[in-house]
Amino acid sequence: MLKTAVEIDKAAMILKLFGDRTRLTMMKILDHHDCCVCEFVEIFQASQPSISQHLRKLRDVGLVREERRGQWIFYSINKSNDYYPFVQKILDQLPDQDHKLKELEEQGTRITCC
Template identity: 80%
Template sequence: MLKTVIEMEKAALILKLLGDKTRLTMVKILDSHDCCVCEFVEIFKVSQPSISQHFRKLKDVGLVKEERRGQWIFYSVNKNNEYYSFVSQILDQLPDQGEKLKELEEQGTRITCC
């Protein structure tokens, strides 16, 4: 197996970004589910601008990508990012966050977008 080595500065930047519990949880969820900003507003009970700020930071390093679907923008982990193998090793150590999306489904807010 070919092992990817990343620069210390990039590793530190990514670890700093993922050091925020909200962003870490967002990336863990997005690793297996596409989501809209609105869903994260519901999950974390914070404002839409706050969630958008987290997304901006994650998009700036290319860890997250967005896709427009009709009037909504859905986010997902960019698995083609050169640092994804580094990030995925971290995500593999974390508990599944699917129950947060299941709660949204049960509340009827899973894809209730802005």
């Protein structure tokens, strides 16, 4: 059975997670690209533990998933999550963030872990 509405408690939890600029930007990037922690470290100029904490919060509620590729873990949006349609409507309202990955490519720092 297809859900047509998100429970208020779940919506509040998701919106609280999205209230953090870093997590919101991560989600927008992940909506179109898989990324490794090291790429987010470069994009946000933040520590690896800080980035990992943000990703853990998103993963714990099922909004992102991780996939091991060799010794590295890549993150992507979990589009099969029950709340993805709600999340997608929010992300669709945000400006594209592809330029952040393009800057990494131009600097030669995209996917530095691989």
